[in-house]
Amino acid sequence: MxxxxxxxxxxxxxxxxxxxxxxxxxxxxxxxxxSRARKLPEPQPARTAAPAAPSTPPTPTPSVATTGPATTSTVSRIVITSGPKAGLEVPLGTDPLTIGRSSEAGLVIRDDYTSGHHARLVLWGEQWMIQDLDSTNGTMHDGVRVASSAPVAVQTGAPIKVGATTFELRK
Incomplete structure (x- = not known):
């Protein structure tokens, strides 16, 4: 060579x-x-002709009151607002509801950020409480992390985040 x-x-x-x-x-x-996620372009609003007569703007009406404690008289169901099961509504009874990835949980959420037994909704007297069950990623109630040592009183309409799923208690 x-x-x-x-x-x-x-x-x-x-x-x-x-x-x-x-x-x-x-x-x-x-x-x-x-992997890096691509950002989708923001949708452009459709251009319409100028309205002939000025109309009154609609007044936004809140769908759920976000004040006050969630009691048996003020809430009757849990509504998933975002996540893999968005739109699902589950009626609440008086028994505790375990939320997690395990098939033994009352509300099964299958995502990578949810523990097997992640959180529990408990009826304490007349008040609904949320308790974190020592989950890896934690449970958020109205933007505040729930400590696993003590249950936190749930507010009506306040978002509860478990993994990648958000839900609320509603009437």
Missing amino acids: TDLTLLLLRGGFLLVMWLFVLAVVFALRADLFG
Whole structure:
């Protein structure tokens, strides 16, 4: 073999080795940090002709009162507002409701951020309480993390977040 052929083979082998190292680094990066999500463009509002007569703007009406404690007289169901089961409504009885990924849970939520037995809704007297069951990612009630040591009183219409799922107690 000539010196030029040997030099080209060594250079090619070195290039292949570096490509392999870069492929391993990118695979590890994707596993550790996840893949990048593309942002979808914001939908543009449809352009319409100018209205002939000025109309009164509609007044927003709240669908659920977000004040006051969630009691047996003020709430009767749990409504999932976002997540894999968005739109699902489950009637509340008087028994505790366990929320989690396990098939033994009363409300089964299958996502990667929910523990097997994640949280529990308990009727304490007349007041509904939420208790975190030592879950890995925690339970949020109205934007505040629920401590696993003590249950927290649930407010009517306040969002409760378990994993990637958000739900509310409603009438």
